[in-house]
Amino acid sequence: MFSYLRDHILMGMAGLRLFSGMIEVTAAVAMFYFGSVQKAVQINAGLALVGPTVLILVTSLGLIGLADKLEFWRMFVVMGGVGLILWGVRG
Template sequence: MFEKAILSMAFLRMFSGSIEIIVAFIILKLNDIEKALLVNSSLAIIGPIILIVTTSIGVVGLSEKISFSGIFWIFIGVACILYGVKGH
């Protein structure tokens, strides 16, 4: 039997992947570079949200096994990833 946190994390990743595939088909159907860029840019919002929510679920699942400072460093790491991806 899987833990609830594991199932939630896996579901979110499957949902995120499904959105990516659907967007790929939408881009093909549009067959217009400007519209394709607009649709593709919408994924820039979804990706970080899924990352943060999935990480939060995992950290909550570990909350009994990990110290507060460990949780703090995990969220600092996620923030650094998001900052780095944004390309400052």
């Protein structure tokens, strides 16, 4: 019944990860282009926003896709795990 929706969710998850990877590669090229440690640190700081955002979006899409298979409390466990990851890596 939900296979059509799952295919779109899978494509969305993979697409977000590809987009995130393209941003990372573009940032690396920009670091080489500017040739400055100061600019590289600034670019890297911008990437610090991309990673967690993509993590949250892809996890949310995955939970939507699994909504009919997972019990409600297990979704909160997964969301809590993502929150702990983000809390653990904060600076």
